[in-house]
Amino acid sequence: MSETVADPPQSVLRLGRREFAPSEPLIMGIVNRTPDSFFRPGLTWDESVAMERVHQVIGEGADIIDIGGVPAAPGKQVDAEEEIRRTAGFIAAVRSAYPDVVISVDTWRHEVGRAACQAGADLINDSWGGYDERLAEVAAEFGAAIVCSHAGRQHPRTRPFRVAYQDVMADVLERTQLLAHRALAAGVQRERIVIDAAHDFGKNTWHSLEITRRLGEMVATGWPVLVSLSNKDFVGETLNVPPEQRLAGTLAATSVCAWHGARIFRVHQVPESRHVVDMVAAIRGQRPPARAVRGLA
Amino acid sequence: MITAAALCPAAPLLARELTGADPVVPELRRACLDAVISLAASAPDLVAVVGAGTQTRDWPDVAGLDLSAYAPSLGRVPGNTASVPLPLGLAAQLLDQAGYAGRRTLHTASESASLDECMALGKRLADLADDVGLLVMADGSARRGLRAPGYLDDRSAPFDAEVERAVRTGDLGALLAIDPDLARQLMATGRPAWQVLAAAMAGLRPTGKIRYWNDPFGVAYLVASLSVTERAR
Numbered sequence: 389m390s391e392t393v394a395d396p397p398q399s400v401l402r403l404g405r406r407e408f409a410p411s412e413p414l415i416m417g418i419v420n421r422t423p424d425s426f427f428r429p430g431l432t433w434d435e436s437v438a439m440e441r442v443h444q445v446i447g448e449g450a451d452i453i454d455i456g457g458v459p460a461a462p463g464k465q466v467d468a469e470e471e472i473r474r475t476a477g478f479i480a481a482v483r484s485a486y487p488d489v490v491i492s493v494d495t496w497r498h499e500v501g502r503a504a505c506q507a508g509a510d511l512i513n514d515s516w517g518g519y520d521e522r523l524a525e526v527a528a529e530f531g532a533a534i535v536c537s538h539a540g541r542q543h544p545r546t547r548p549f550r551v552a553y554q555d556v557m558a559d560v561l562e563r564t565q566l567l568a569h570r571a572l573a574a575g576v577q578r579e580r581i582v583i584d585a586a587h588d589f590g591k592n593t594w595h596s597l598e599i600t601r602r603l604g605e606m607v608a609t610g611w612p613v614l615v616s617l618s619n620k621d622f623v624g625e626t627l628n629v630p631p632e633q634r635l636a637g638t639l640a641a642t643s644v645c646a647w648h649g650a651r652i653f654r655v656h657q658v659p660e661s662r663h664v665v666d667m668v669a670a671i672r673g674q675r676p677p678a679r680a681v682r683g684l685a
Numbered sequence: 686m687i688t689a690a691a692l693c694p695a696a697p698l699l700a701r702e703l704t705g706a707d708p709v710v711p712e713l714r715r716a717c718l719d720a721v722i723s724l725a726a727s728a729p730d731l732v733a734v735v736g737a738g739t740q741t742r743d744w745p746d747v748a749g750l751d752l753s754a755y756a757p758s759l760g761r762v763p764g765n766t767a768s769v770p771l772p773l774g775l776a777a778q779l780l781d782q783a784g785y786a787g788r789r790t791l792h793t794a795s796e797s798a799s800l801d802e803c804m805a806l807g808k809r810l811a812d813l814a815d816d817v818g819l820l821v822m823a824d825g826s827a828r829r830g831l832r833a834p835g836y837l838d839d840r841s842a843p844f845d846a847e848v849e850r851a852v853r854t855g856d857l858g859a860l861l862a863i864d865p866d867l868a869r870q871l872m873a874t875g876r877p878a879w880q881v882l883a884a885a886m887a888g889l890r891p892t893g894k895i896r897y898w899n900d901p902f903g904v905a906y907l908v909a910s911l912s913v914t915e916r917a918r
Contacts, residue, residue, distance in 0.1 A: 673758035677705035685902035
């Protein structure tokens with residue numbers, strides 16, 4: 389099929405009890421248990437509101453719920469105990485309400501990963517790129533999946549300061565694959581390892597644009613690729629817009645990543661993102677239209 | 686001679702793959718399959734398929750359904766080297782689905798074929814064997830409503846109603862009276878195939894059974910079975 393993108397050597401992805409083919413793009417809906425995340429701060433700080441939000445994003449087509457207890461940006465300190473208090477009980481509640489939905493915990497701490505997996509999490513989203521090496525051991529112990537990210541050797545909750553790379557994509561490829569192999573060695577199943585370039589983490593806007601443009605190089609490694617683009621600063625700086633005006637830019641970046649073959653999209657706005665990834669999957673020839681009649685009657 | 690015939694539309698959306706995730710018209714596909722199963726059950730010596738095409742000619746019976754012109758990403762049927770016009774491909778698929786494994790011949794009548802040309806083809810098909818089953822792929826007007834492919838033409842309703850009546854009552858001679866110009870104006874692409882049918886069954890008074898008769902997208906779809914009883918032969 390010359391009209392479609394060449395299929396990279398991607399294989400099945402296992403998350404919890406679910407199994408996903410390479411042709412199935414997945415939407416990961418963000419539900420933060422924080423009072424101070426950058427986008428719509430405090431939206432789901434209240435637990436009952438957070439559960440309402442879970443119902444909503446699942447209804448809107450999210451495949452995965454990503455639950456985090458600590459914002460990425462610097463700010464008031466949140467220790468492991470408090471992070472567990474914010475996330476583990478809530479994960480258990482979501483698991484109980486949705487036995488089959490894939491639950492992800494966004495953390496860099498193995499203690500939190502352990503508590504989350506005990507509560508029913510299927511995926512550890514280590515957005516700070518292997519800062520705590522024991523996180524992979526926890527994933528292995530619970531048969532969970534893990535996201536191996538490139539945070540540019542930044543410490544958690546720090547902003548990039550004059551970061552420079554000879555070749556940012558080369559660095560991303562080297563780091564994410566190193567982490568993926570470490571996770572394998574720690575005993576995580578191959579089909580449960582995902583890589584993420586981590587836009588904005590340890591990167592300036594130019595770097596994030598570059599990894600978006602070259603995302604196909606990550607897909608070509610064969611590891612399933614997650615992208616977290618939603619309303620981030622690289623979108624804001626590129627378009628000179630505040631967080632609440634970054635949806636169009638986010639969706640543009642989403643469609644480029646989808647075209648390159650990214651498989652998981654971590655997002656705030658689920659219905660719009662679902663439409664974008666389903667549309668791109670159809671353009672790639674991997675998803676039939678929902679209903680085609682025009683010109684065919 | 687023709688001992689049984691089936692009429693089905695030749696709309697691309699009869700191909701299940703083309704409508705995407707939604708089957709859209711499962712009842713239409715079911716009616717077509719039933720008509721073809723019934724045709725196969727009459728155990729003819731061969732099934733002759735006729736539909737409209739850009740020219741009047743016979744086609745080799747090697748090709749299956751090729752949707753690549755309608756949905757490039759669906760590609761060609763593996764191993765399919767020759768492609769036939771869509772009406773014939775759809776018919777071939779229906780025959781396969783009906784489990785018909787006997788001899789089949791494929792024919793198109795030109796969209797602009799004259800009545801004489803259609804009659805000649807019809808007579809030739811009737812003479813292909815002692816017992817020929819005819820599968821006619823033909824559509825009525827595509828101008829049956831404001832949202833129809835050809836918008837609304839008020840003449841389409843009586844035009845299609847007359848075709849339906851002729852088939853239902855077995856009065857196939859009436860199909861020979863269809864004005865090719867009017868049919869073209871009404872975007873009734875089935876006209877030459879209907880006239881081939883009428884010529885092929887000339888002198889017979891078949892029993893008609895309408896299986897589907899509707900226009901969900903502004904195009905008249907008619908699915909029917911025609912059978913000739915011993916007494917009428």
